[in-house]
Amino acid sequence: MSTNLKIKIRGLSKRFGPKCVLNNIDLDIQQGKSLVILGGSGSGKSVLIKCILGIIENDKGDIYLDAEKINYGDAKSRDRIISKSGMLFQGGALFDSLSIWENIAFGLFQRQKISRDDARLQALECLKEVGLGPEIADLYPSELSGGMQKRVSLARAIATKPEIIFFDEPTTGLDPIMSDVINNLIIQSVKRLGATAITITHDLGSLYKIADNVAFLREGKIDWYGPLSSLQTSPNQHLQRFIKGQSIDEVEPIKVVSA
Numbered sequence: 001m002s003t004n005l006k007i008k009i010r011g012l013s014k015r016f017g018p019k020c021v022l023n024n025i026d027l028d029i030q031q032g033k034s035l036v037i038l039g040g041s042g043s044g045k046s047v048l049i050k051c052i053l054g055i056i057e058n059d060k061g062d063i064y065l066d067a068e069k070i071n072y073g074d075a076k077s078r079d080r081i082i083s084k085s086g087m088l089f090q091g092g093a094l095f096d097s098l099s100i101w102e103n104i105a106f107g108l109f110q111r112q113k114i115s116r117d118d119a120r121l122q123a124l125e126c127l128k129e130v131g132l133g134p135e136i137a138d139l140y141p142s143e144l145s146g147g148m149q150k151r152v153s154l155a156r157a158i159a160t161k162p163e164i165i166f167f168d169e170p171t172t173g174l175d176p177i178m179s180d181v182i183n184n185l186i187i188q189s190v191k192r193l194g195a196t197a198i199t200i201t202h203d204l205g206s207l208y209k210i211a212d213n214v215a216f217l218r219e220g221k222i223d224w225y226g227p228l229s230s231l232q233t234s235p236n237q238h239l240q241r242f243i244k245g246q247s248i249d250e251v252e253p254i255k256v257v258s259a
Contacts, residue, residue, distance in 0.1 A: 006031040006196040012061035021047050023220035034197040036207050039217030045200045054078045086162035088153050090169040094141040101137040107160040126155035147178040158189050167199040183209045
């Protein structure tokens, strides 16, 4: 793997009561590459992303951004990764009380000193980038279809021109055609920005389309990590069962991991 890392994770652990969700994880996330994180329900995928962003406080371990350790106890240090990141949430997470353009411009208002007129212009440009027109700018999320809401969420994620974009199940609830549209838009947006992408997905169509590298989480650990090109030939039986849609439980019972 390249030493040109955007994010480096070492010894990351997190437990909730007796349940060890992340157990001493090491993970390298390459600059400008697309990492897809696979794993069954409860394997720790969302917790891992939330620890990286500082939404959840990890119990042990260190996270480095551009080779500099993030001190999540210090607001300025924590803000380094927040300010460089965009996020497309699983359910879209658009604000019902804000218009479409205000949703897209939300990060611009939060992070930059910008007038409403300039923010609106930037929001309209972002809409164009995800294939939507200015006629929906003053509508509200409830007036859009699920696929259009996903596009708006993507527009919001890229509006601040982030260096890192997190995608949480970006195609959940979409039909195959709209899923392919979203996958293509993700690829285009990441390439245009030169961003590092980190995606959680159960959609194998998305996996094969957007991934450069793959991390497979199982029982709180990285059970396999490598380039997409090596996925099909990996000898890891749990990974092979997962991508073939076979229950991981068929291999052995899931255990509660002790740190």
